[in-house]
Amino acid sequence: MTPKKGLQISTPTDTTIVLTRTFNAPCRLVWEAMFTPDRMRRWMLPPPGWTLTICECEARVGGALRLAWKSEEADPAMTLQGVFTEVVLHERIVHTETMALGSGQTIGSLLEMHEFAEQDGTTMMRITQTYDSKQDRDGALASGMDQGMEAGYMQLDAVLAQPA
Amino acid sequence: MGYSDPDEGGCDTRGVQVRRESVRAGGPDDSGCWATGVPSGRILVVDIVKPLGLVNHMVLDRSPRLDLVFHALAHPARRAMIRQLSGGERNLSELALPLKMTFPAASKHVRVLEGAKLVRRRIAGRQHLCRLRAAPLKDAMLWTEQFRQNWEVRFEALDSLLDEMKSEEKSRTRRR
Numbered sequence: 223m224t225p226k227k228g229l230q231i232s233t234p235t236d237t238t239i240v241l242t243r244t245f246n247a248p249c250r251l252v253w254e255a256m257f258t259p260d261r262m263r264r265w266m267l268p269p270p271g272w273t274l275t276i277c278e279c280e281a282r283v284g285g286a287l288r289l290a291w292k293s294e295e296a297d298p299a300m301t302l303q304g305v306f307t308e309v310v311l312h313e314r315i316v317h318t319e320t321m322a323l324g325s326g327q328t329i330g331s332l333l334e335m336h337e338f339a340e341q342d343g344t345t346m347m348r349i350t351q352t353y354d355s356k357q358d359r360d361g362a363l364a365s366g367m368d369q370g371m372e373a374g375y376m377q378l379d380a381v382l383a384q385p386a
Numbered sequence: 387m388g389y390s391d392p393d394e395g396g397c398d399t400r401g402v403q404v405r406r407e408s409v410r411a412g413g414p415d416d417s418g419c420w421a422t423g424v425p426s427g428r429i430l431v432v433d434i435v436k437p438l439g440l441v442n443h444m445v446l447d448r449s450p451r452l453d454l455v456f457h458a459l460a461h462p463a464r465r466a467m468i469r470q471l472s473g474g475e476r477n478l479s480e481l482a483l484p485l486k487m488t489f490p491a492a493s494k495h496v497r498v499l500e501g502a503k504l505v506r507r508r509i510a511g512r513q514h515l516c517r518l519r520a521a522p523l524k525d526a527m528l529w530t531e532q533f534r535q536n537w538e539v540r541f542e543a544l545d546s547l548l549d550e551m552k553s554e555e556k557s558r559t560r561r562r
Contacts, residue, residue: 229538243541247548255547265543363533
């Protein structure tokens with residue numbers, strides 16, 4: 223029996239988003255892929271036209287997380303900085319995260335916790351993102367809406383056009 | 387936990403969230419409120435910031451209809467009502483009871499849901515029977531689904547990387 227693999231999203235409290243995902247690899251490899259800069263560059267895919275320019279990650283307590291992207295218009299276009307506050311190798315890792323525009327203007331911060339559990343060579347990962355407010359949390363949730371937007375509007379228009 | 391009365395009118399774009407974006411056209415009014423001062427149907431181009439620091443350019447149609455749906459979903463009592471109604475038609479007392487709410491308060495919330503076309507109410511004798519109209523809700527949920535898919539795309543790339551790392555490891559052990 224294979225465990226449910228696809229990403230599951232839930233919002234257990236007003237300020238959190240929980241993401242759970244299973245990977246068909248032992249925990250130490252998942253950890254390495256997620257917290258080693260060379261590996262991170264391979265899967266943290268930037269949007270079209272964007273390049274990940276800085277990728278630093280020291281997964282130890284007090285260690286820094288630093289990412290920067292450039293776009294066709296700006297370098298950096300966006301930065302992400304954080305500090306690891308708790309690290310239990312291959313089990314649990316917590317870091318802060320503050321995002322800013324290239325201009326330096328802060329656009330949001332959150333606390334992110336990764337937890338891992340390995341069983342029979344597969345790894346269950348749970349990410350808990352804690353935002354400063356419900357508003358910030360909802361904003362993050364809605365942030366994917368761009369791609370679904372058009373389709374969503376068209377469906378919604380169709381629904382609303384139906385006679386009541 | 388008690389629920390407040392539904393706030394009538396005002397500006398509640400919590401479901402849409404255009405606060406964190408940098409704005410190319412239009413802008414919030416002095417109170418930081420986005421829903422007012424923007425003529426309906428006007429197109430705003432805004433940058434949406436994703437949790438992983440990625441920016442999307444999106445065209446946001448300030449459709450008042452969509453605002454209604456998100457406003458309706460932005461209250462816990464109304465979400466609780468929707469959950470209840472997903473089990474089938476309920477009368478107003480049935481909706482009010484688990485929320486420890488008066489009949490008029492519940493009725494107000496139902497009115498907000500009706501306004502967003504999420505609920506249809508029919509009156510049978512002395513009973514107000516409410517039924518869920520799930521389609522607009524499903525469309526609203528599509529937005530959350532996009533958040534999920536944006537991450538899932540990265541995790542699928544991570545799957546491939548992990549497969550590669552596993553074979554690397556295997557060939558290393560074989561060589562030894």
